[in-house]
Amino acid sequence: MTSFSDIKGFVFDLDGVITDTARFHSLAWRKVADKVGAHWTAGLAERLKGISRMESLDIILQAAGKQDAYTEDEKVALATSKNAEYLRLVDTLTPDDILPGIADLVQSLDDGGYKLAIASASKNAPRVLQNLGISQYFPNIVDPSTLKHGKPDPEIFIKAAESIGLKPEQCVGVEDAAAGVQGIKAAGEVAVGIGDADVLKQADMVFPSTAELTLSNVKAHMDKDVSAVK
Numbered sequence: 547m548t549s550f551s552d553i554k555g556f557v558f559d560l561d562g563v564i565t566d567t568a569r570f571h572s573l574a575w576r577k578v579a580d581k582v583g584a585h586w587t588a589g590l591a592e593r594l595k596g597i598s599r600m601e602s603l604d605i606i607l608q609a610a611g612k613q614d615a616y617t618e619d620e621k622v623a624l625a626t627s628k629n630a631e632y633l634r635l636v637d638t639l640t641p642d643d644i645l646p647g648i649a650d651l652v653q654s655l656d657d658g659g660y661k662l663a664i665a666s667a668s669k670n671a672p673r674v675l676q677n678l679g680i681s682q683y684f685p686n687i688v689d690p691s692t693l694k695h696g697k698p699d700p701e702i703f704i705k706a707a708e709s710i711g712l713k714p715e716q717c718v719g720v721e722d723a724a725a726g727v728q729g730i731k732a733a734g735e736v737a738v739g740i741g742d743a744d745v746l747k748q749a750d751m752v753f754p755s756t757a758e759l760t761l762s763n764v765k766a767h768m769d770k771d772v773s774a775v776k
C-alpha cells in the first residue's frame with residue numbers, strides 16, 4: 547500500500563463527488579427511458595454512473611429491449627435531447643451546490659501544494675465547474691473525447707495523473723461510481739469511494755458522504771493500512 551507521504555496529487559471525478567449532478571443525469575435520462583419504454587429502477591440509474599453519454603443510452607435501450615430499434619441518427623437525437631435537459635438543470639447550479647466539505651478540501655489541498663485534476667466522463671465538466679465557481683482550482687481536466695476507453699478502463703485516471711506531471715502511484719482518485727473505483731485501482735492510484743461500501747467494495751477506503759472526505763481522514767486510513775501490513 548502506498549504511504550501517505552508519497553501522495554502529491556488528487557484526481558477527482560466530478561458528478562456525484564464535487565456536486566450532485568448524478569441526480570440531474572438521472573432526471574434527464576429518466577425522460578429518455580420513459581420515451582423508449584425502459585422501466586426506470588435504482589439499479590438502472592446506478593449502472594449509468596460514470597458511463598459516457600452514448601454508452602448510457604445503449605444501456606437504457608437494452609433495458610427496454612430496443613437496442614436495434616433506432617438508427618444512429620435517432621440515437622444521437624435522443625442523446626442530444628437528454629443533454630439539453632441536463633444542461634438546463636446544470637445551469638441552475640451555484641457555489642451553494644458544491645457538496646459538503648469539498649470547497650474546504652479543495653482549498654486545503656491547494657494550500658498544501660497538492661496537484662489537482664478532474665477525471666470525468668462528462669463533456670460538460672468545464673461548464674459545471676464554472677457554475678460552481680471553482681474552475682480556478684482545476685486547470686487540468688481530462689478531455690473525455692480524447693479517450694479510447696471509458697471507465698472502468700484506467701485510461702482517464704492515467705491521463706489525469708499525467709496532466710499534473712505525476713505517476714498514478716502518487717495520486718489519490720476519488721469516485722462515487724463502481725466503474726470509476728475500478729478504473730482508479732487499475733490505474734494504480736489509491737481509490738477513495740464516496741457512497742455505499744457494498745457498491746464500492748474495490749475502494750481502498752469508502753466514506754459515506756463527502757462530509758467525511760478530509761485530508762486528515764484520508765491520511766489516517768492510509769497510515770492505518772500501512773501499519774497493518776508492516
Ligand code: BG6
Pocket residue numbers: 560561571594595596597598599602629666667668669670671
Ligand atoms: C459522468 C456521469 O460523469 O459523465 C455519467 O457519471 C454521464 O452519468 C457521463 O453519462 C457523461 O456526461 P455528459 O455530460 O458528457 O453527457
Ligand code: MG
Pocket residue numbers: 559560561562563568595596721722723726
Ligand atoms: Mg461520478
